[in-house]
Amino acid sequence: MSPSAESIGRVDSQPTEHRWWKEGVIYQVYPASFMDANGDGLGDIRGIISKLDYIKSLGATTVWICPHYDSPQIDLGYDIADYESVYPPYGTLKDMDDLIAGCHARGLRIIVDLVINHTSDQHKWFKESRSSKDSLKRDWYIWRPAKYDAQGNRQPPNNWRSNFSTAAWTWDEHTQEYYLHLFCPEQPDLNWENPETRKAIYATAIEFWLKRGVDGFRVDTVNMYSKPEGLPDAPILNPDAEHQVAASLYCNGPRMSEYLSEMNHVMSPYDTMTVGECPATPDRNRVIQYVSAASKQLNMVFQFDVVDVGQGKETKYNTVPFNWKLPELKQAINSSQSLIVGADAWTTSFMENHDQARSISRFASDAPEFRVQSGKMLAMLNATLSGTLFIYQGQEIGMINMPESWPVSEYKDVESSNFYNSVARATNNDPKALAKAKAAIQHLSRDHARYPMCWDSTPQGGYSSNTETWMRVHDLAGEINVAQQESDPNSVLAFWRLMLQMRKQHAAALVHGYYEIIDFEDEMVFSYWKKGRGETALVVLNFTSQEQPWTMPPSWQKLGLELVVSTQGKTKDVPDALQAFEGRVYIKNH
Structure with missing residues (x-):
């Protein structure tokens, strides 16, 4: 009506209350794919530094750096082996210090990813934890004995499925117990019930970087730290599946508010911002508990309502492209926009990030005759919604999904490959099933956000001087790139700049x-x-x-x-x- x-x-x-982050425009950088300064085919911190003036010119106020920490890169940096070190191919601590200083010299803030639900299995904490049942750090992770069925076969402690379509438990032969991992087996979950563990997390992952000058954190999987008492089985939603979706159990657990309040207290001496990744939380009141100013837990969260539109219910790939109607998108946007109504809460506006396919390909049209108009229309949508605005690298030039012609072998992400391989196993490589799986991946895969940024029409899109890059450069890099759009007043890039100026000029209506x-x-x-x-x-x-x-x-x-x-x-x-x-x-x- x-x-x-x-x-x-x-x-x-x-x-x-006025805070610097409320009217902020936060530009997200995925280090591996942003800019390669040293020519090894992989993006790096020096590459980010070289593009800070460009980021500033967009109208961005803050730079968000995806995980830069030392890591085996099983989950592309979200498996951290050392919170106080930098992944060597990206650079050094000195490079990070220069990046922080470079942002501040330009009037930009900088936030980094805070990944503390789990570590890498190569982290020294986990190595010590799995060394023995008597280890002083045994209780720093979540270990449980096996269960046994009627035939005496060993079974995991419960039926949970991980977020990557595998069992959430891995058997450790050395200590004869299972450990929990809500993501890859190489990403064991930390035990937040242990106060000693939490204290160590705060010191190494939070205070270490605040003291180096970062201005806040994007908090990964922020509502998964508190597991339910007894770790009960998940409801059986798919009787044919060995493991069941369990997000309703391991998200928003009983001690979440306690943990986040404690973490906020650690950050309170600093002028920080926090934005938490908050999946599987349809209850508006629960979200407001997290982001209410009075609760002192988080400043804002990413609700998944918008980016979940069109995805499958059991797994995101259990769907077909464009499996949604516009009223569903409207309702999803209403869920996040309504947070500021009648509450001392704040919200976010975003449609892309490192975990999402490109919004033009998902929500509009990437056909050559429509992709520019689609990019502008979605820019208008994002820039006119209330809350803090997040833009993902390449979104401002209208980057689109990888071409349909690319084979599955071009997809590097563990989530994509796990799903495709699971379909292959379950169907004995049925061509129709694999074609359907490939279509879903081509529409929704995280890989679409992770191929290299397109800077110009030179080889490798100006991303690298190396002919071999860690991911293939898009076939349309010669058409969709920064240099081409810088000189075109009718480009998607020019329109994003216009919208960000208008958003600032009319902040009373558009931001607040x-x-x-x-x-x-x-x-x-x-x-x-x-x-x-x-x-x-x-x-x-x-x-x-x-x-x-x-x-x-x-x-x-x-x-x-x-x-x-x-x-x-x-x-x-x-x-x-x-x-x-x-x-x-x-x-x-x-």
């Missing part, structure tokens, strides 16, 4: 304002109000490749709404129809 003319000018929100959906049931057009103190914005987005009729109602015309930006480049004399993937923003000053 559309709001009345009277309600458009009324804003019931209360002033919120209340979101109000207009056309929930419409499967073609997405329109909503953003109502803030002193101004109101109307956003209208065509999510189709077809022209859609749209005329502003007479009652709205009387309000004095002014068209300030269109993805078509017009601010007046616009037709009574939205062009393919067109977006418009109207502003009313009260």
Whole structure:
């Protein structure tokens, strides 16, 4: 239902505490794929430093660095072997110090990934823990004896499945017990029940980096630290599967608030920001407990509602491409936008990160004739939503998924390969099943975010001087790159810069304002109000490749709404129809 003319000018929100991160624009960098400065075919910290002026020029205020720590790279850096060292191919601690200083010299903040649900199995803590049942660090991880079935066969302690489509338990032959890992077997979960473990985590993973000058953390898997008492079996959702999805049990456990409050206290002497990765949390009240200013736990979280749209229920790949309708996306956005209504809470706006396929390919069209308009329309959507805005490297130039023609062998991510291999085993390499699995991977794989950044049309897209790069450069690097778009005022890059300027200029409505959906049931057009103190914005987005009729109602015309930006480049004399993937923003000053 559309709001009345009277309600458009009324804003019931209360002033919120000003913090530097609220109006921030955070640019996420995946080190391996951003820029290779030393020519070894892998991105590095010096490469990031060389592009800080570019990041600043976008309108970004903060740089987020994905894991830079020393790691065996089984899960591409999220398996940390030493929190106080840098992965040698990326550089050194001195390089990180220079990066921190380089950000601050440009007026940029810097945050890093905080990965503390688990470590690498190569971390010295785990090596000591698995050395003996009598080890002083045995209880730093989660060990359990085996169970046995009626035939005397050894079984894991429970039926949990990991996030990577394997059992969540691995048998350790040396000590004759299982250890828990919610991700890869090489990523054993830390035991947060042990206060000595928590103290060590805070010292090495948090305080070490705060003292070096980082401004905060993106907190990985932030709601998984507290496991349920007794580690019970998960409900059997798939009787044919040996292991069951258990996120409802291991997310949001009984001591989460205690742990996060304790962690917040450690950070309190510093002017930090925290944004937690918060999957499997559909309860709005539970999310608000995490991000309420009064609770002093987290500043904000990434809810997964938006990026889960179109994914399978049991596993994300148990689906087909574009298996969603626009009202589902609208509802998902409403879930995160509603957090600021009637609560002392904050929220986030994002559609891409290192764990997601490219948004143009997922939510619009990457066809050559539509991809630029699609990139602009999605930029408008992201930049007009309330909360702190996150942009993933390459999103600002409209990078798209890897081509369908690339074989499965080009996919490097453990999540993708595990799923494909599990289908192959389960179906005895059935061609139809494998084709369906490949289609799902090509649509949703994390690999699409991880191939190299495209800087120019030179070989390897300007990412590296090496002819061999750790991941293949996109076939369209010559068409979709920074250099080409820098000189094109009609590019996706130019439009992102325009939207970030507008977001800053109209922060009352676009950053802090209340979101109000207009056309929930419409499967073609997405329109909503953003109502803030002193101004109101109307956003209208065509999510189709077809022209859609749209005329502003007479009652709205009387309000004095002014068209300030269109993805078509017009601010007046616009037709009574939205062009393919067109977006418009109207502003009313009260």
